[in-house]
Amino acid sequence: MEILQLLSERKFAALKPLVAAMNATDLAEIFEKIENEQDVPVLFRILPKDLAAETFVEMDGELKEQLIKALNDKELRAVMDELFLDDTVDLIEEMPAVVVKRVLAQSDKKTREYINLILQYPKDSAGSVMTIEFVSLRKDMTVEQAFERIRKTAIDKETIYTCYVTDQTKRLLGLVTAKDLLLAEKDALLGDIMNENVIYAHTSDDKEDVARKIADYGFLALPIVDKEMRLVGIVTVDDAMTVLEEENTEDFEKIAAVVPTDKPYLKTNAWRICVNRLPWLLILLVSATFSGLIISANEATLNMPIYGIVLTACMPMLMGTGGNAGSQASAMIIRGIALDEVRFSDFWRVVWKELRVSVLLGGILSVACFLKTLFLDGLYAVQNGALVALVISVSMFATVLFAKLIGAVLPLLAKKCKLDPAVVASPFITTLVDVLSLTIYCAFAVWFLGGI
Amino acid sequence: MEILQLLSERKFAALKPLVAAMNATDLAEIFEKIENEQDVPVLFRILPKDLAAETFVEMDGELKEQLIKALNDKELRAVMDELFLDDTVDLIEEMPAVVVKRVLAQSDKKTREYINLILQYPKDSAGSVMTIEFVSLRKDMTVEQAFERIRKTAIDKETIYTCYVTDQTKRLLGLVTAKDLLLAEKDALLGDIMNENVIYAHTSDDKEDVARKIADYGFLALPIVDKEMRLVGIVTVDDAMTVLEEENTEDFEKIAAVVPTDKPYLKTNAWRICVNRLPWLLILLVSATFSGLIISANEATLNMPIYGIVLTACMPMLMGTGGNAGSQASAMIIRGIALDEVRFSDFWRVVWKELRVSVLLGGILSVACFLKTLFLDGLYAVQNGALVALVISVSMFATVLFAKLIGAVLPLLAKKCKLDPAVVASPFITTLVDVLSLTIYCAFAVWFLGGI
Numbered sequence: 001m002e003i004l005q006l007l008s009e010r011k012f013a014a015l016k017p018l019v020a021a022m023n024a025t026d027l028a029e030i031f032e033k034i035e036n037e038q039d040v041p042v043l044f045r046i047l048p049k050d051l052a053a054e055t056f057v058e059m060d061g062e063l064k065e066q067l068i069k070a071l072n073d074k075e076l077r078a079v080m081d082e083l084f085l086d087d088t089v090d091l092i093e094e095m096p097a098v099v100v101k102r103v104l105a106q107s108d109k110k111t112r113e114y115i116n117l118i119l120q121y122p123k124d125s126a127g128s129v130m131t132i133e134f135v136s137l138r139k140d141m142t143v144e145q146a147f148e149r150i151r152k153t154a155i156d157k158e159t160i161y162t163c164y165v166t167d168q169t170k171r172l173l174g175l176v177t178a179k180d181l182l183l184a185e186k187d188a189l190l191g192d193i194m195n196e197n198v199i200y201a202h203t204s205d206d207k208e209d210v211a212r213k214i215a216d217y218g219f220l221a222l223p224i225v226d227k228e229m230r231l232v233g234i235v236t237v238d239d240a241m242t243v244l245e246e247e248n249t250e251d252f253e254k255i256a257a258v259v260p261t262d263k264p265y266l267k268t269n270a271w272r273i274c275v276n277r278l279p280w281l282l283i284l285l286v287s288a289t290f291s292g293l294i295i296s297a298n299e300a301t302l303n304m305p306i307y308g309i310v311l312t313a314c315m316p317m318l319m320g321t322g323g324n325a326g327s328q329a330s331a332m333i334i335r336g337i338a339l340d341e342v343r344f345s346d347f348w349r350v351v352w353k354e355l356r357v358s359v360l361l362g363g364i365l366s367v368a369c370f371l372k373t374l375f376l377d378g379l380y381a382v383q384n385g386a387l388v389a390l391v392i393s394v395s396m397f398a399t400v401l402f403a404k405l406i407g408a409v410l411p412l413l414a415k416k417c418k419l420d421p422a423v424v425a426s427p428f429i430t431t432l433v434d435v436l437s438l439t440i441y442c443a444f445a446v447w448f449l450g451g452i
Numbered sequence: 453m454e455i456l457q458l459l460s461e462r463k464f465a466a467l468k469p470l471v472a473a474m475n476a477t478d479l480a481e482i483f484e485k486i487e488n489e490q491d492v493p494v495l496f497r498i499l500p501k502d503l504a505a506e507t508f509v510e511m512d513g514e515l516k517e518q519l520i521k522a523l524n525d526k527e528l529r530a531v532m533d534e535l536f537l538d539d540t541v542d543l544i545e546e547m548p549a550v551v552v553k554r555v556l557a558q559s560d561k562k563t564r565e566y567i568n569l570i571l572q573y574p575k576d577s578a579g580s581v582m583t584i585e586f587v588s589l590r591k592d593m594t595v596e597q598a599f600e601r602i603r604k605t606a607i608d609k610e611t612i613y614t615c616y617v618t619d620q621t622k623r624l625l626g627l628v629t630a631k632d633l634l635l636a637e638k639d640a641l642l643g644d645i646m647n648e649n650v651i652y653a654h655t656s657d658d659k660e661d662v663a664r665k666i667a668d669y670g671f672l673a674l675p676i677v678d679k680e681m682r683l684v685g686i687v688t689v690d691d692a693m694t695v696l697e698e699e700n701t702e703d704f705e706k707i708a709a710v711v712p713t714d715k716p717y718l719k720t721n722a723w724r725i726c727v728n729r730l731p732w733l734l735i736l737l738v739s740a741t742f743s744g745l746i747i748s749a750n751e752a753t754l755n756m757p758i759y760g761i762v763l764t765a766c767m768p769m770l771m772g773t774g775g776n777a778g779s780q781a782s783a784m785i786i787r788g789i790a791l792d793e794v795r796f797s798d799f800w801r802v803v804w805k806e807l808r809v810s811v812l813l814g815g816i817l818s819v820a821c822f823l824k825t826l827f828l829d830g831l832y833a834v835q836n837g838a839l840v841a842l843v844i845s846v847s848m849f850a851t852v853l854f855a856k857l858i859g860a861v862l863p864l865l866a867k868k869c870k871l872d873p874a875v876v877a878s879p880f881i882t883t884l885v886d887v888l889s890l891t892i893y894c895a896f897a898v899w900f901l902g903g904i
Contacts, residue, residue: 021649025669151634160631161613161672178630179612182603197473215697217477218690220613220672237689238670241696245667248700249787255707256783257776264793265784266801270808274816277780277809281817281852284776286824288769295765312764313747316771316886317740323775323882324709324736328729331708332717335701341716349718356722357729364726365733372738430775434768 003030007043020048027051028058041070053082060267061094068099077106084158085111086131086239089118126210127203129243130224130233135163139173139191143184146176159236162221165194170230172223174198200225203232208247211240212340251338254422255331257284287431291319291438298442307388311445314373314392318441321365322399322433329354329407330429334421337411344416347409354408355401362400366393384449391441391448398444399437406432455482459495472500479503480510493522505534512719513546520551529558536610537563538583538691541570578662579655581695582676582685587615591625591643595636598628611688614673617646622682624675626650652677655684660699663692664792703790706874707783709736739883743771743890750894753901759840763897766825766844770893773817774851774885781806781859782881786873789863796868802860810856817852818845836901843893843900850896851889858884 006015019027027047034040044052044067056064056079068076080088080103088107092100092115104112114132121127135157137146146163154160163181165174174194184193200223201210214222214237221234250260257280261268268276295315333350336342342350370393379385407429411421458467471479479499486492496504496519508516508531520528532540532555540559544552544567556564566584573579587609589598598615606612615633617626626646636645652675653662666674666689673686702712709732713720720728753763785802788794794802822845831837859881863873 023649023651023669147634154631154635160634178634179606182599182612182630183606197475199475215690215693217475218693220689237672237693238667241667241670241689241693244693244697245791249791251704252707252783252787255704256780258780258784264791265788266794266798266805270805270812273784273805273809274812277777277813278816281773281776281780281813282820285769285773285817285820288772289824289828291768291772292765292829295768296761299761309748309751313744315767316743316747316890317737319768319771320740320743320882320886321733321737324733325729328708328710328733331704332710332725335704336717339697339701339716342718346718353718353722353725357725360722360726361729361733364730365737368734368737372741376741377744430772434772438768 003043004033007034007039008036012046015043016046019043019046020051022051024051024054024058027055028063031055031059031063037066040067044071045075049078050082053079057083057087060264062267064091065095065099068095068102073102073106076102080106080111081108084131085114085133086118086129086158089115089128092119121203124207125203126201126205126207126224126235127233129207129210129239130203130235131158131239132233133158134221134223134231134234135160136166136170136231137163137176137190139165139167139189139194141190142186143181143188143190143193144186146181146190150178150181159221159234162219162234164198164223164231164234165190166231169228170232172198172200172225172229172231175223198223201235202226207235207243210235211243211247214240215244247338251334251422254420255327255334257281284431288434290431291434294435294438294442298445307384307445307449310377310379310382310388311391311441313377315438315441317369318392318395318399318437319434321396322403322437323430325358325361325400326403326407326429326433329357329404330411333408333411337415337421342412344412347412350408350412351405354404358401358404361404362397365400366397369393369396387448391444395437395441395444398440399433402436402440403429403433406436455495456485459486459491460488464498467495468498471495471498472503474503476503476506476510479507480515483507483511483515489518492519496523497527501530502534505531509535509539512716514719516543517547517551520547520554525554525558528554532558532563533560536583536585537566538570538581538585538610541567541580544571573655576659577655578653578657578659578676578687579685581659581662581691582655582687583610583691584685585610586673586675586683586686587612588618588622588683589615589628589642591617591619591641591646593642594638595633595640595642595645596638598633598642602630602633611673611686614671614686616650616675616683616686617642618683622684624650624652624677624681624683627675650675653687654678659687659695662687663695663699666692667696699790703786703874706872707786709733736883740886742883743886746887746890746894750897753894753897759836759897759901762829762831762834762840763843763893765829767890767893769821770844770847770851770889771886773848774855774889775882777810777813777852778855778859778881778885781809781856782863785860785863789867789873794864796864799861799864802864803857806856806860807853810853813856814849814852818849821845821848839900843896847889847893847896850892851885854888854892855881855885858888 003015003018031040047055088111091103095103118128133156135150135153137149150160161178163176164172165176166172174196175198176190176194180193199217201213203224203226210222214235219237221236223231224233224235226232253260259276259279261276333342370389373389373392374380374386379389410429414421455467455470483492499507540563543555547555570580585608587602587605589601602612613630615628616624617628619625626648627650628642628646632645651669653665655676655678662674666687671689673688675683676685676687678684705712711728711731713728785794822841825841825844826832826838831841862881866873
């Protein structure tokens, strides 16, 4: 890397124009790659003030903390002054208490008040991700006056492309986009050109719902109002994308039975990863006791001189197929719920659909299974082999049926009970399906083969 | 629903202002709920022309097709005229040939040429999702002239908030945002205020990479250039969000071993769902043969009079824990690869991390497993019970170790081989881990208990 090279050679004159022309996101990545810790503040001090602040926002927590500790009060104050308020809030939430103290000491009074306000909103609410830096206009302004106002305040606003029209009590009346303003006559009144059918959200709404709304409507920002319908902030599309990506990662983690975390994989230490993964593995280990109990209880069947080992050998296939069939259904439903395509009111439609799917799939799979055990595994050569193959394939059918229904229904029920659909996914369902399929299997075995 | 009520009562005078004030996304949802097919074009004809086109874009494929068939040529032409070009392309790709023919017949020549151009780009490329409706400016224009140009053309452009400066040969020179323009002096030259460090992508780049770039940088649009660096289109943030959501859904489907599909769950018919899920279930059914073979081969061990059934009863626990441990690791790595946080160059870092994690986890789980089998399952009362519990818990340790390493390494190798990391996930890994854990288990059983 040219920049790292120049930095280590202390060629600041060559470095300065090079970094000044760069993008904050790319710069943050270069900062991550600096090997000598002392060089971090050195490079940071070369950056133009606004770019320095932007780059700071893009860094990861560790690097931010390192940098804050290395900067003196005046330098830190300069960075804090350039930050957007919502980035300051993110910083406060991320840093350890001692760092927070220093950051707050270098922020002005208004910023501190705002931070306190935002921190009062629940962790996953729209209020916690909104910014208060939006453009608000009055409905008796002309288009020209609106432009004047935007020009004066634009530099401190996170977006100027959607402007909000409010009354004296800050109640939201409508919105005008920069495009509307550009296309309107200069002396038109905002009250006449504004769109009054504003789609908004409340501070207490779930941030994921707000983000999804922005995605669905294709908005650049969504206004956030309080209980009295006063406009208190906006959520911008870039923050909405971040929220959606985080929620998607969380769903992945939950389906994989990992306790969700905010940190990227490579930045999380081994012990932390272990702690995140342990709880579910322990729960599942203990819940596997039930499968074990069923096998023990059917000792006589599984120890039958001729068929015992054949029946035992087919257990992994049955349990595996059941687990896979169940998680196919549950993953589809969980994703559907996340995208708001499937709701609890669709319960019976889902059940009816999965019933048809599982009869089709179960039918095909049990025929495949019958042929496989009979010919591939060689049961055709064994006395009553066809009967054993029949037991296995009928169990297969029942397993697929139950697995699909459980896999589809559990996430919906979880949603209804205000639990997280993703948490009840694969691992829980697998355990349940294991127990059911083994019970069915052993019951069929006794029923069909018991008398022989 | 008030609107559906008014529609069925044919109260058009009351209906008209009500729908005209609504948002296209919400309207599309109302259209989906219309029960009488004949009412769809009726309501559609009430909408103002531009809102009608916007609503059309938001409808799902089935409804679009229905509507196109119901509209006469003149009405269809009116809709086509209002559509953005990229939406027209989406329509063409979605509709059956006979509908496409009618749509193309009602589009003007320039649109048809453009559609042909876009359709030539590979399915997952940036070219296939870009729009050509952007604002391009010259560097010798003043800010005032730029505004003039934007005002004149804004109505036909998908975004006017990022404008691109090009030379006579359409080569990309720089960009100015509407905010830059608003903050600049009226007589400033674009060449002086434009940002020359433009981040762009090529038409042949993967659309997912382009979308992630937009998300990472927080852009409203990304310019797309051809091989000669000529600006041919842009990808806007709303399209980027759609691409990312689709890719996330696809990853979910692949991890759940379902063949990916574009259609929402409830809109896909049972047979189609069955076809999407069948291939993997069949593959996994056949691959379970290996686990069966291992069990059959160890018939003697598993039929040991005293310990046989205990060992068999613990198989689901071992295989289940192995499967879960493996999919925890694989899901983290797959997500890390998707977010570009983990790359193949991190291979040894990942291995080293998972090795430490699995030693920690395996250690804790095997102790838990030893105590569980000894006391909870009552092995303490059996002769040599502690030895059997030891076999089980040592196997548990080895299973967790292998499962974690396989789960982490396979997606990385897949990525390196240009395969899809998500496809090799859970099901494949589970099968592999099943086979390994059973082999280890039976080997330990023979080794420790064989001589008794």
